[in-house]
Amino acid sequence: MKNLKVLFIGILAIIGVLFVSSRQLEKAQGFSGSNTVTIYNWGDYIDPALLKKFEKETGYKVSYETFDSNEAMFTKIQQGGTGYDITIPSEYMIQKMMKADMLVPLDYGKIKGMQHIDSRFLDLDFDPENKYSIPYFWGTLGIIYNDKFVAKQDMQHWDDLWQKGLANNVMLIDGAREVIGLSLNSLGYSLNSLNNKELTQASKKLDSLPTNVKAIVADEIKMYMINEESAVAVSFSGEAAEMLDGNDHLHYVIPSEGSNLWFDNIVIPKTVRNKEGAYAFINFMLKPENAAQNAEYIGYSTPNKEALDLLPKDISQDKQFYPDDSTISHLEVYKDLGPEYLGIYNDLFLEFKMHRK
């Protein structure tokens, strides 16, 4: 019994010491209320050098946290707790957060540099007049193939994923909207379809795909494609950019019949504690030289047209990542489907995953 008491008190003492020392550490690093900007971003989605530069230029301290899905971010911000000043959701999630009254309308009197943003990426359906959000990166969904295993002319459209020679050689991104969407697109329908007949047809078409599907995974696709574990993969353009860096045989195609065009935009959530700092960060990221440095580091497409001019030609003129207007005109942005249809898409996707090889 005495031992137990000693153990108990010991543990409490250790907790106390750790708590005090972590507070001291935070203070020593300068994290104290008003001069901290808390940024909640996707993993590996900013050049770390830029964060340092931001701290140096503005005198703010950056507390940086990451998430791995829009939904995880949404849940965390909804539950409060941490005072995030900045977060970077995708377009459909911005719509959802607007509906849930989780975003602060932007004060354009405090924002400098909006003129640098390409007008094609402003005033879009998900956020008319950009009341809440400012474009950070944009990109597409497409096919990555290895020219050792597949010829260029055989891999230009979604339908090519179904071809006979690819048994057990296609990797798909683990997302209901992406997989159901590519099937809808291949049939010529919108990837935001709310039509049950079209959805049934799309899911029927997917029934014959599993023989070709090797795995339905997420970030691991990068590693597998670079190691030539699989011939073809469906993933996002930014992921593709990293894969292309890692293996010269890989190429990225945006199927011309249609695909997803996505945006990740900077927003200020209602959990904000340091508004001035949040605007300082937005202005910092709008500067063409910073946007260019970030785009070169991450490999996603920048919406900042002046940053584009600063990028090396082999990046800014790469049709794989900066497609021409005719391709862009076939791309669609995800719309918030509403809970009922989101459920239907996910049930269909679950059914697709259940197919045996």
Add this chain to the structure above:
Amino acid sequence: MMTKARRVYSIPYVLWLLLFVIAPVLLIVYQSFIGMDGSYTLDNYKTYFASSTYLRMTFNSVLYAFLITLIVLVISYPAAYILNKTKHKQLWLMLIILPTWVNLLLKAYAFIGIFSMHGSVNHFLEFIGIGPKQLLFTDFSFIFVAAYIEIPFMIMPIFNALEEMNPSFISASVDLGANAWQTFWQVIFPLSLNGVKSGVQAVFIPSLSLFMLTRLIGGNRVITLGTAIEEHFMVTQNWGMGSTIGVVLIIAMLAIMLVTGEKKKKRRRAN
């Protein structure tokens, strides 16, 4: 005096149970009766039992968990038995427990390297002339890795049961003329059954909802109920449906506990 002190010490434990065991289970049960629109409904259960997808998924989960448990048992029993006979028991036991100190994710990633197209297993297969095979994303690799991870949790209770066994029973059995096989089958095995049962519980129950491995090693080509729960909580935000599947899992686990626990009581009474 003693009982009073004991009662005081039990307060944190009771609080813990209430907060982290009873309350979450009640919350899950409560959530499972709430529809997407926030009203009370039985729809989630109706959807679950009317959907061939969910029922097949449940069947798959149980089947995989059963196979994993069976394989783990077949490997662990002899291992625990031999372990109990060795000289430096504690050292060997320690070596078997050691892998549980390594994070599960790290182990899964290690297996990705081992099983991949250019991994060590395929190098070996190539070397002996079989040629590379697709190992990742198959039932085989999923069950193999799951079994590997669960083995220490089966060996431990069996080992303890064997170690606690009174050696005079074995001497008596031998003295009374039983051969080695009879001694094992009629004396040692029945006496170690309690260890086997707790081992089965410790392996089967977590195996029912292994979901990280289904993605990392199974490439989502192996789907269990855990996958569906994750999707409902994270993507569709249909917490009601996710909770319903959770309730089904809890009931399945209770059933396993009852099946493996009931006989224990009867046996004790018979003894």
